[in-house]
Amino acid sequence: MFIYNRYTYTKLSIFVAFLILFTATAHAQDGSRDNATTPQIKVALGLDLMDTKITLPKGGTVFNPLKNKQVADYSKSNELSLRYNNNKFSVKGLNDLYSSLIFTPEKGSFIKFNNKEYRGTIRAVATKTGIWVVNQVDIEDYLYGVVPFEVPMSWNLEAVKAQAVAARTYAVRCLSQYGHGEFDVYDSTKDQVYGGISGEAEKAIEAVEGTRGIILSYQGWPIKAYYHADAGGQTEEGKYIFPGDLPYLTSVPSKDDLETHRWHFILKKSELAKSMKSWGKDVGEIKNVQITAKSPTGRPRTIEVLGSKKSHEFSSNDFRKMIGAGRIRSTLFTIVGKNDKPEDGTENVNVITVSPSDNLTGVQVMTASGIVRSVINEYYVLGSDGIGEIYEPDMKIITTDTGNVFKPKIDIEPGKDEFLLVGSGFG
Incomplete structure (x- = not known):
């Protein structure tokens, strides 16, 4: 049996349930280190090194x-x-x-x-x-060096405790996740950022100790406690990103994320071809990249790369991993080619303005300079700077008095050998 079976059942504090937004039960370790064995975790600090130094x-x-x-x-x-x-x-x-x-x-x-x-x-x-x-290292000691890297220490202690529970649950679920058995997690964003003692903070230690042994579970098993820095306004259902059915990872609004992380970058065809070859997916010369299916939140589910030899379809998560999570910062993005139409059938240069006025009470569009392209659904608009939320489902998009047409304010435009990726969210 897995190590977490040493934990005994208890109720999870309501602050964790609200903040992490998981439908789960909590388990808590009975007592302190003296009356229960703390699980240990193996963290990869460096791989494939030719020379290195360790100071004892x-x-x-x-x-x-x-x-x-x-x-x-x-x-x-x-x-x-x-x-x-x-x-x-x-x-x-x-x-x-x-x-x-x-x-x-x-x-x-x-x-x-x-x-x-x-x-x-x-x-x-x-x-x-x-x-x-x-x-x-003991999992609890490991968390001392994780929590400060995953949330700001300026946050309220109860919020930091929620992060400690999420990080602990993730760690317990990862025990022996790699077949070779030499390590359980990476020390980076591939799993959880871990800085050892140098990253520890007093509030993080207090949060870890205040939740010692508590994990989130579903049907008796620790959940896959995925978390991120920014949801771009709406979290995604787990089934659209990860394999298997994860009913506790539901889509929920995250309004505080709407303006925080907007991004774009140019993806060159040559870079894409090189990345695909490293993944064993050689399609020849890249002809086009297109989103072939979307989830209800507007995120790409599948992305097809068309090549001179053949085509290949990726899940959006695999496509992001292949290109790099530091470049494609979330799975909430669209892809634009030179003179192509962006997703949802709107021209790259044909955008209209929304005029929030007295007769549009409750409308808030989170895009640069109020520019939008089109309504995606009753809740969201696709704009030049990502996805914006509509607080009133029945709002109507209207033009300004001048009726001007604006070009999206993006610093870089795609060329014939490259694609522009525009997105929102991070993590």
Whole structure:
């Protein structure tokens, strides 16, 4: 059974239910560290390294798990240099080649890697592609270094507690998620950002301790507690992004996100072709990219890349992963080619203005300079700067007195060998 079965049932505080917006039950660990075993998690700090350094404090030890013996201990702080060598690695000052070593600091001190201190131990593993460096640490201690990177510490403590529960649930669900078993999560946005001790904050520690052991579950299992920085005004239903049925990931309004993250970037055909080849999807010369299906929130569900050899259809999530989550910042976007029509059948240059006036009480359109292209549905408009919300479903779009037609205020336009992606949201 999974490690979370050590948790006992309790009700989750209402602040978490409201803030995270999941339909789930909470589990809480019974008591403190003294009467329950805290699960440990393995965090990948560095992969495929040819050379790296690990600093052990005074009293630190080095242990060979394959031979079940200690190979070194240090009476003073020592920076150890590791070098990859033919599917093994060497350690400066030691006379052997190793497949795996565990570096353990003395109790009360901390180990250092890449100029960051970490709780727990660090394991170095030789693989076919280089050295993997993995931090093994109690989940609660791990969360100390996660929560400050995922929400601002200026937030109310109860909100930070909600984030701690979401992050803990995500971590528990990820235990042993990778088949090789060497690590459970990355230390980046591939999973959760983790900065070790250097990123810890007093409020984050208080939030973690105040929710110790609490996770969210659905039908007795920890949920996939996906979260993000910005929903672009509306969250997406899980079934449109992730495989399988996740009924607790429902679409809900997120009005505070409407103006915060608007973005665009140029995607060159040559870059797209290169990315596709790295994914084993060679379609030849890129001819076109088009959104072939949308979810009810207006997000692309599937994207087709048309090539000279063949075509390939991606889920929007896979397309985003392939291009890079730092570039396609969310799955709420549209794609525009040179002289193409954007989604929803509106011309790239034909836009009209909305004039919020006394007879349009309750209307709020979140687009640059009030410019919009068209109504997507009864709740949203597609504008030059992303998606905007209509608070009154029966609002009518009207032109200004001059009847002027405006071009979307986007700094860069697509060319014949590139596409413009315009989106909203982040994370």
